[in-house]
Structure formats: structure tokens, C-alpha cells
Amino acid sequence: MIFLIGVDHQIQHNVWDGNKAGREDLINYLINQSKLLKITLIAEEFSEQALGSGTQITAQEAAKILGIEHRLCDPDLKERITLNIKTSADRENIWLERIKDKLGSEMIFICGSDHVLSFESLLKKNKIGVKILKETF
Numbered sequence: 001m002i003f004l005i006g007v008d009h010q011i012q013h014n015v016w017d018g019n020k021a022g023r024e025d026l027i028n029y030l031i032n033q034s035k036l037l038k039i040t041l042i043a044e045e046f047s048e049q050a051l052g053s054g055t056q057i058t059a060q061e062a063a064k065i066l067g068i069e070h071r072l073c074d075p076d077l078k079e080r081i082t083l084n085i086k087t088s089a090d091r092e093n094i095w096l097e098r099i100k101d102k103l104g105s106e107m108i109f110i111c112g113s114d115h116v117l118s119f120e121s122l123l124k125k126n127k128i129g130v131k132i133l134k135e136t137f
Contacts, residue, residue, distance in 0.1 A: 001106055001129040002099070003037060004120055005029075006113035007137045012046060013057050023058045026137060030062035030108065033133060041069045041102050044110035045095065049076035059110055073098040073109075092119050096126065103128060113137075 011022040030042060042063045051057070063070035073095040075085055085091055092115060099107065111119055113136040123130040 001037075001131060002103075002123055003033070003039070003106070003108045004116050004130060004132045005108060005110045005137055006116035006132075006135045007110055009112055011058060011137070012044065012110065013050075013055050026058050027062045027065075029134075029137065030059060031065060033108065034062070034066050034068065037108075038106050039066075039068060039108050040105045041071060041099070041107040042110070043071040043073050043095075043099050043102075043107060045074045045091075045112060045115065046072045046110075047074040047076040048072060049078075050074070059108075069102075071098065088115060088118065089122075092122050095119065096122060096128075108133070 007026065010019045011026050033039065034042070042059045044059050046057060060070045074091060075083060075094050079085070083094070085094065095109070095111070099109065109119070116132060116135050120130050120132060
């Protein structure tokens, strides 16, 4: 089962220090939900390229505390060009490809709030169990 959480991207990392409380709330929420739902993977719409020096990823911090896998699923700019990715739907298909090896596991997938319903639809279309935990965190 994939549990979706939609977020404001500002709480996904520590680049914008103005939302430290939001990041802490998300970490606590991820830890609590992961324990409750027996989550083994936290995946998200984020790429290696988006990481800057010293950037801390909120979900990665939660996964480290829990001792579970964390995975970045968004294609970087080079991949977007190589794979001819032009739309949000194209990106969402890549996310699905990057978590397919874990579909038998309980996982949380974090994405921008504007992707929650469309990603849910893609997962349902592919007959993958999905539940929205929060459309907007």
C-alpha cells in the first residue's frame, strides 16, 4: 500500500529556514505514521540535483530515525531532457517506476500537494493500493 502525503515543498528540506516548525511537525508525523502503518520506505518527489551543500531532507531525517529506507524519485534536469519529460504526468510515471520494486511493501510517498490527486489516479489506474493520508501538510 502506498500512503500519499501532499506537502508545501518548503517543508521538504532546510533551505528555507523560515519553516523550521513545519519541518519538525512533518518529521514527527512521518515517524508516528510510519510506526502505526509499519512503513518500510519513505519515498518522495525530490532529486539529488535539488540537494545543495548542507541541505537536509526532512523525510530522510525521519527515515534515519526510524531505521528505514528513504528514496528520492524525481528526475533531475539531465534526466528530464534525456527521457523527454515535459509534463507532470511524465514525472509521476517516473516516480512510479522508481518505487515499483517495493510495491509489496507499505510505503509513504511525499509529493507536492498539487500532485496528490493525479498521482493517486495513476496508482489506481495501475491497480496499486493507495490511500491519501494528507492532501496538504
